[in-house]
Amino acid sequence: MAHLPQVLVFGPPTIFTQFEPQYSHKYHFLNAWASSLPLDQFLHTHNYEPSSIQAILCAGGGTPVTVHVLSVLSSVKLIVTTSAGLDHIDLLECRRRGIQVAGAGSLFSEEVAEMAVGLLIDAMRKISAADRYVRQRVHSGPWDFPLGSKLGGKRVGIVGLGSIGFEVAKRLEAFGCSIFYNSRKEKPFISYPFYSSVVELAANSNALVICCALTEQTRHIINKEVLLALGKEGVMVNIGRGALVDEKELVRCLIEGEIGGAGLDVFENEPHVPEELFGLDNVVLSPHAAALLKSLPLICVTLWQGI
Amino acid sequence: MAHLPQVLVFGPPTIFTQFEPQYSHKYHFLNAWASSLPLDQFLHTHNYEPSSIQAILCAGGGTPVTVHVLSVLSSVKLIVTTSAGLDHIDLLECRRRGIQVAGAGSLFSEEVAEMAVGLLIDAMRKISAADRYVRQRVHSGPWDFPLGSKLGGKRVGIVGLGSIGFEVAKRLEAFGCSIFYNSRKEKPFISYPFYSSVVELAANSNALVICCALTEQTRHIINKEVLLALGKEGVMVNIGRGALVDEKELVRCLIEGEIGGAGLDVFENEPHVPEELFGLDNVVLSPHAAALLKSLPLICVTLWQGI
Known part of the structure; x- marks a missing residue:
C-alpha cells in the first residue's frame, strides 16, 4: 500500500x-x-x-x-x-x-429533477402519508384518508433555473403546470416569467421548488417572509441545500399550518433532521438521496x- | 323530507x-x-x-x-x-x-395519471420508504439508505391506453421514458409500439402501469407469468382496479423479490390490504385515492x- x-x-x-x-x-x-x-x-x-x-x-x-x-x-x-x-x-x-x-x-440534473417532481407530487397528493395511513390501520372500516391537491394546472415557482431547475420545469409542464422562476438574473431566451423577488414569486405560486446553489447570497433565501407569502395551501420542495431555507421557520410553518406542506431532501445540519417533523403528515422527508441511484x-x- | x-x-x-x-x-x-x-x-x-x-x-x-x-x-x-x-x-x-x-x-384522468406517475417515481426512487427511514432513525450516524433506480430513460409498458393511459404516457415522456402499450387492440395513429401480449410487454419493460378497465376479460390480466416476465428489477403500478392483478401472486413476488417493487392504489378486496405488505419497503400503498382530491x-x- x-x-x-x-x-x-x-x-x-x-x-x-x-x-x-x-x-x-x-x-x-x-x-x-x-x-x-x-x-x-x-x-x-x-x-x-x-x-x-x-x-x-x-x-x-x-x-x-x-x-x-x-x-x-x-x-x-x-x-x-x-x-x-x-x-x-x-x-x-x-x-x-x-x-x-x-x-x-x-x-445528475435529471436524477435530482425527477426526485424534485416526485417529492412535489408526494407532498401534494400525500402519497407517503397515505402509505403510512394504510400500514397503520388496524380497523377495517371505510377509508377516510384526507384529500390531497392536484398538481396539474398549478403555478410552480422555481428558485434557481439552472440545469436542475430546467429539468424540473420540463417535467412539470407535462403535468399542465405553469412555470415561473427566480434566478440571479433574468435569463435571455426563456419564456417562463421571471420574478426578481422570491417573496413575489412565492406569493404568486402554489408551489416552490428550490434548486439554486448555496452561496452567501442564497443562504436562507427561503425565510419567514417567503414562507408566509407561499401561504397555507402552498407547498415547498427543497432538493438544493438545507441552508437555503431557514429551517427553524420552516418547521414552525409546517407545525402551525402556515404553509400547506413540504418535500425535503436536504436539511440544515445533516444528517440531523428536526424531530418535530417526524409526527407531521404534511412533510415528506428524504435522506439527501436525490442524486443517489x-x-x-x-x-x-x-x-x-x-x- | x-x-x-x-x-x-x-x-x-x-x-x-x-x-x-x-x-x-x-x-x-x-x-x-x-x-x-x-x-x-x-x-x-x-x-x-x-x-x-x-x-x-x-x-x-x-x-x-x-x-x-x-x-x-x-x-x-x-x-x-x-x-x-x-x-x-x-x-x-x-x-x-x-x-x-x-x-x-x-x-378524473389527469388526477389519476398524476397519481400513477407519483406512485411510479415513489416506488423507483423509494420515497415513502426513505421517509419511513428518516422518521424511524434513532442514531445520528451517516445516512445509509439503500439506493433507488432512475425513472428517466426507462421502458414503461402501459396496460390499457385509454384516457388515463394517455395522460400517464404524456407525463412519462417528459421524464425521458420510452412508452409501449397493450390494449384490446392496436390503436390507429398512435406511435407507441403495441404489444398484443401482456407477457411480452412485461418482458420488454422496466415498469408496467396498469390503467385498463376491469372486465371479465381483464380480471387477473397481471398474473404470475406477467410478473415473472417483468422481473427482479421491474416495478408495477396499479391505479386501475385491484382485481386486474392476481394479488396473491403479487404479494408473493414482492416478498420473494421476484419483482423489484410496486405502487398500489387499488386492492382486490378493498378496504382490505394484505398485511404481508405492511413490513415491505419495496411497495407503496395508497387507499384508492388516485381520483380523490x-x-x-x-x-x-x-x-x-x-x-
Missing part, C-alpha cells in the same frame, strides 16, 4: 463503498467517513502522514472541506466531489493554493478517473 | 360528505355507507320504503350495485358513480331495466346535477 497515492475519503459512503473495490489496487483510501474522530486525531491514530495525502474524495452533505482541513493536508492537489453543489468546499482557499476541484456539474457508481467512476 | 326524491348513497363517503350539505334541501339522502348492515336490514331498520328510492349515488371500490341490490330497489331509474370504472355496477341488469348509469368518464366535490356536483 505504501507506494500507492493516498486519497482521503470524506462524506456519506453510500456511493463510495460500491466502487472502492475497483480502485483499491490503484489508490490507498483513507476512510475518514468510517471514523467519528476529528481529522487530526483520525490521521494520528492510524499513523497516516498528512503531507502524503494527495487528493480528497467527498460528497455534498458530508464533512466540509474547510480552510482548517486544507491546512492539515498540505500536499492536496485535487478534490473530487460527487455532488453538483460545491458549497462544502472552501473554493477561495483552493484557488489560493492551486488545488483543482472536480464536481458533478450537471451530470443504483446507476451512480458508474458515473462516479468517470469523475474518479480524473484523479 | 317526505316529499324529497330519495337517493341511496353507497361507498366511501370521502367526497359525498363534502357536498351533501349543498343538496340536502333537494334530495333525501339515505346514507347506507354509514351503516354496516346489509341493504335490506338497513332499509328496514330506518323504515325506508325500498320502492321510494329513485337513484343510487356510489363510487368505485365501495359497495357493488348487484342484481340483488337492484331487485330490492324496484324504482331506481338512475345510478351516478363518481368513478371512471363501472365494474361495481351490474350494467347488464341496468340495461335490462332501463336504468341510466352516469360515470366520471375521463373527468380537494377539487373533486366541485366536479362531482356536475355529475350530481344529472339526477
Whole structure:
C-alpha cells in the first residue's frame, strides 16, 4: 500500500463503498467517513502522514472541506466531489493554493429533477402519508384518508433555473403546470416569467421548488417572509441545500399550518433532521438521496478517473 | 323530507360528505355507507320504503350495485358513480331495466395519471420508504439508505391506453421514458409500439402501469407469468382496479423479490390490504385515492346535477 497515492475519503459512503473495490489496487483510501474522530486525531491514530495525502474524495452533505482541513493536508492537489453543489468546499482557499476541484456539474440534473417532481407530487397528493395511513390501520372500516391537491394546472415557482431547475420545469409542464422562476438574473431566451423577488414569486405560486446553489447570497433565501407569502395551501420542495431555507421557520410553518406542506431532501445540519417533523403528515422527508441511484457508481467512476 | 326524491348513497363517503350539505334541501339522502348492515336490514331498520328510492349515488371500490341490490330497489331509474370504472355496477341488469348509469368518464384522468406517475417515481426512487427511514432513525450516524433506480430513460409498458393511459404516457415522456402499450387492440395513429401480449410487454419493460378497465376479460390480466416476465428489477403500478392483478401472486413476488417493487392504489378486496405488505419497503400503498382530491366535490356536483 505504501507506494500507492493516498486519497482521503470524506462524506456519506453510500456511493463510495460500491466502487472502492475497483480502485483499491490503484489508490490507498483513507476512510475518514468510517471514523467519528476529528481529522487530526483520525490521521494520528492510524499513523497516516498528512503531507502524503494527495487528493480528497467527498460528497455534498458530508464533512466540509474547510480552510482548517486544507491546512492539515498540505500536499492536496485535487478534490473530487460527487455532488453538483460545491458549497462544502472552501473554493477561495483552493484557488489560493492551486488545488483543482472536480464536481458533478450537471451530470445528475435529471436524477435530482425527477426526485424534485416526485417529492412535489408526494407532498401534494400525500402519497407517503397515505402509505403510512394504510400500514397503520388496524380497523377495517371505510377509508377516510384526507384529500390531497392536484398538481396539474398549478403555478410552480422555481428558485434557481439552472440545469436542475430546467429539468424540473420540463417535467412539470407535462403535468399542465405553469412555470415561473427566480434566478440571479433574468435569463435571455426563456419564456417562463421571471420574478426578481422570491417573496413575489412565492406569493404568486402554489408551489416552490428550490434548486439554486448555496452561496452567501442564497443562504436562507427561503425565510419567514417567503414562507408566509407561499401561504397555507402552498407547498415547498427543497432538493438544493438545507441552508437555503431557514429551517427553524420552516418547521414552525409546517407545525402551525402556515404553509400547506413540504418535500425535503436536504436539511440544515445533516444528517440531523428536526424531530418535530417526524409526527407531521404534511412533510415528506428524504435522506439527501436525490442524486443517489443504483446507476451512480458508474458515473462516479468517470469523475474518479480524473484523479 | 317526505316529499324529497330519495337517493341511496353507497361507498366511501370521502367526497359525498363534502357536498351533501349543498343538496340536502333537494334530495333525501339515505346514507347506507354509514351503516354496516346489509341493504335490506338497513332499509328496514330506518323504515325506508325500498320502492321510494329513485337513484343510487356510489363510487368505485365501495359497495357493488348487484342484481340483488337492484331487485330490492324496484324504482331506481338512475345510478351516478363518481368513478371512471363501472365494474361495481351490474350494467347488464341496468340495461335490462332501463336504468341510466352516469360515470366520471375521463373527468378524473389527469388526477389519476398524476397519481400513477407519483406512485411510479415513489416506488423507483423509494420515497415513502426513505421517509419511513428518516422518521424511524434513532442514531445520528451517516445516512445509509439503500439506493433507488432512475425513472428517466426507462421502458414503461402501459396496460390499457385509454384516457388515463394517455395522460400517464404524456407525463412519462417528459421524464425521458420510452412508452409501449397493450390494449384490446392496436390503436390507429398512435406511435407507441403495441404489444398484443401482456407477457411480452412485461418482458420488454422496466415498469408496467396498469390503467385498463376491469372486465371479465381483464380480471387477473397481471398474473404470475406477467410478473415473472417483468422481473427482479421491474416495478408495477396499479391505479386501475385491484382485481386486474392476481394479488396473491403479487404479494408473493414482492416478498420473494421476484419483482423489484410496486405502487398500489387499488386492492382486490378493498378496504382490505394484505398485511404481508405492511413490513415491505419495496411497495407503496395508497387507499384508492388516485381520483380523490380537494377539487373533486366541485366536479362531482356536475355529475350530481344529472339526477
